[in-house]
Amino acid sequence: MQGVTVVDHPLVQHKLTIMRDKNTSTASFRRLLREISLLLCYEVTRELEMTTRTIETPLETMEAPILEGKKLVFASVLRAGNGLLEGMLELVPAARVAHIGLYRDHETLQAVEYFFKAPSDLENRLVIVVDPMLATANSAVAAVTKLKERGATNLRFVCLLAAPEGIEHFTSEHPDVPVFTAAIDKCLNEKGYIVPGLGDAGDRMYGTK
Incomplete structure (x- = not known):
């Protein structure tokens, strides 16, 4: 699908299969989500802008690569987004x-906002929105819309699983925001x-119902 990157790395797919198993414990699910988030973070940040800086190694002076621009922003869609957030913060x-x-x-499947807190000057930062599931995409669309209202212009969306219906909805509302996912599943149920x-x-991450 246009604008969607499926991260099909063998380690991602292996860990995702274990997470899908209904017998996987809460502790294991949480650990695997953190591990997968590291691998997804590598992919979504692959094209970050670089510059160079003069440093002294123990042997000589060199021009070494370093990230350019302001620090990026991870935007977590509560509460499940925090599972991806924790792993990504380990990497960045x-x-x-x-x-x-x-x-x-x-009843309506629509997203209802109850909290929003973000850094200032979002217009000068890459914003990576994280939420494990892109199902109806109502929450993802609402989150990205809110971030754009606050000035964000360079956004990417990362999830574990996506449904075709959610991808279609999200990309129709925000065609400028690339989607990164570990898998595109069959469909949504009723x-x-x-x-x-x-x-x-x-629920699986926090052991709630």
Whole structure:
């Protein structure tokens, strides 16, 4: 699908399969989500802008590559997004963090906002939005819309699983925002869950129902 990158690295796919298994424990699910987030973060940051800096190694002076521009922002769609956020911060500990509180109305399936906190000057930063599931995409669309209203212009979206319906909805609303996912599943069921999926990522991560 145009604008969508499927990260099909063998380690990502192996860990995702274990996460899908309903018998995987909460502790294992949480650990695997953190591990996968590191691998996804490598892919979504592959084209970061670089410059060079003069440094002294123990042997000589050299021009060494270094990231250019302001620190990037990870924007977590609460609460499940925090599972991806934790792993990505291990890889990029200097990143800024935004939190977007959204929940899905189980009757309408629409996203309802209850919290938003983000760094200033988003227009000068790459913003990577993280949420494990791109199902109906209502939450993802709402989160990106809110970030754009606050000035963000360079955004990417990262998820574990995506449904074709969610991708179509998201890319129609935000065609300028690339999507990175570990897998595109079959479809949504009547309750708006991804099939075959892995269940509710937040519940499985935190051991709630």
